[in-house]
Amino acid sequence: MRKFTLAIALIAPMLGHAAWAEDTVKIGYIDPLSGGGASVGEGGLKTFQYLAEELNAKGGILGHKVEIVPFDNKTNPQESLVQAQKAIDAGVRYITQGNGSSVGLALEDFVNKHNTRNPGKEVLYFNYAAVDPSMTNEKCNYWHFRWDASSDIKMEALTSYMKDIPSIKKVYLINQDYSFGQSVRSDARKMLAAKRSDVEIVGDELHPLLKVTDFSPYIAKIKASGADSVITGNWGQDIALLLKAAADAGLKVNWYTYYAGGAGGPTAIKQTGLDHQVFQLTEGFANSGNQAAMDYEKAFRAKVNLSLWYPRAVNEMRMFKAAAEKANSIEPVKVAAALEDLKLEVLDGGTGFMRKDDHQFFQPIYVSSFGKLAANEPFDEENTGWGWHLVSKVDTPQAMVSTTCKMARP
Structure with missing residues (x-):
């Protein structure tokens, strides 16, 4: 026993x-x-x-x-x-x-x-x-x-998409003032110049990271610039509050973003009324079509x-x-x-x-737009009734960039 x-x-x-x-x-x-x-x-x-x-x-x-x-x-x-x-x-x-x-x-x-x-x-x-x-x-x-x-991989994909849209004439850059935001602005300038030399950069703004509570002064500058498109790498409350201020001011431009899908972003986009005029770069999204x-x-x-x-x-x-x-x-x-x-x-x-x-x-990179859902798109965001829709896909070989890394190995 x-x-x-x-x-x-x-x-x-x-x-x-x-x-x-x-x-x-x-x-x-x-x-x-x-x-x-x-x-x-x-x-x-x-x-x-x-x-x-x-x-x-x-x-x-x-x-x-x-x-x-x-x-x-x-x-x-x-x-x-x-x-x-x-x-x-x-x-x-x-x-x-x-x-x-x-x-x-x-x-x-x-x-x-x-x-x-x-x-x-x-x-x-x-x-x-x-x-x-x-x-x-x-x-x-x-x-x-x-x-x-990395931000340059994303900008490569984004500008490759934007270069084929002839209606883009005037672009405003607004980004957070730290290393990432600075890389977004420099990559946007360099890659747009290479792919669409006719596009004019009508504004280039940096603002403090996660400290701005009222973006209305920035939106006023964008409105006054005559921009038809905005490129931003903003994330967190900085993208949600930026889009909310755009909605309050009735700013009607196309937004090309890295992180508009984060917390509060979809709700703010719905408030703007910009149906499929806000775009995002991601490695996947809810309505990607992959079962x-x-x-x-x-x-x-x-x-x-x-x-x-x-x-x-x-x-x-x-x-x-x-x-x-x-x-x-x-x-x-x-x-x-x-x-x-x-x-x-x-x-x-x-x-x-x-x-x-x-x-x-x-990995593959997707460009998607936010707006009214198609019949085959089951997922909305933040109970808005709107969701992300596939616009373009960049497969892995086309999403690669070179590196200057000189790695010291143990």
Whole structure:
């Protein structure tokens, strides 16, 4: 009887979800959970928590349970470094972040220095939305991997679409005054000049990041400029409030955006009344037409009560699992090596891959417009009755850009 009881005691932990390996895979989520970026930060946190639950329901990563550990950085680079150290002290070996390239650049440098000083205790930085091109060019390093398209990749896709629209004559640029916003304005100027030299830039504005509460003075300038189109990389409350001010002023222009689909953006677009005149660049969207992705969107919304803003987060977590299985290890050094040149069938269909040269992920890019839904488009946004509609798709080979990265490898 004693032997039987002992056997049951040994077997019981191996049944069901109790059969976890000893070490939990902790992923430190370092993003704004307070302040002006809180709405997008909270949405990202819920997304990664959903993805962790999804992995754990299927046995985790190599039998290890996945845990998302949140850290509030208030969209501040210095605070992010404090939180990154707290995460490492708490046993985190993987961190993920996306909102703010100024934060991303600080974390990239921090992780590189930490790993140099602490061999055997390396940490990887998984970037899901910080898109300053310098992060995979002159400031690249081995410990950073980016799943979002960099801002120059997105601008290449956007301007390739815009060049074939003859009605675009006068463009106004408005962006957040930090590294990402500055890269959007410089890329827009360079690429429009190369593809449509007849287009006039009638305004070029930078404003403080997540600090402006009234965009009406900026909208007045756009209106006075005679612009027919606006290009903006604004995100978070900066795009929602910008569009709200446009609606209040009755500004009727076309908007070419990176992040109009974030929290509050769709509601503000509906208020403008600009039916399919606001465009967005993404790696996927709810009405993409890919059935597997649309089924995933439906399940995600039912559980999280949010739209899936970050298909790239799905790609990131799936690829993390695939790399760990390829390496047969959850050790960051081995996972990093396995990620290089790894291919993945992305959520919205098509092949993506992590380029070894600079750790930039390449994938199809979509241009979509926001407005009244077609009969075959089931998903609206923020209960507006309007949703995203496919305008153009750029396949992976055409979405690639060159790199100047000179990566130092361990």
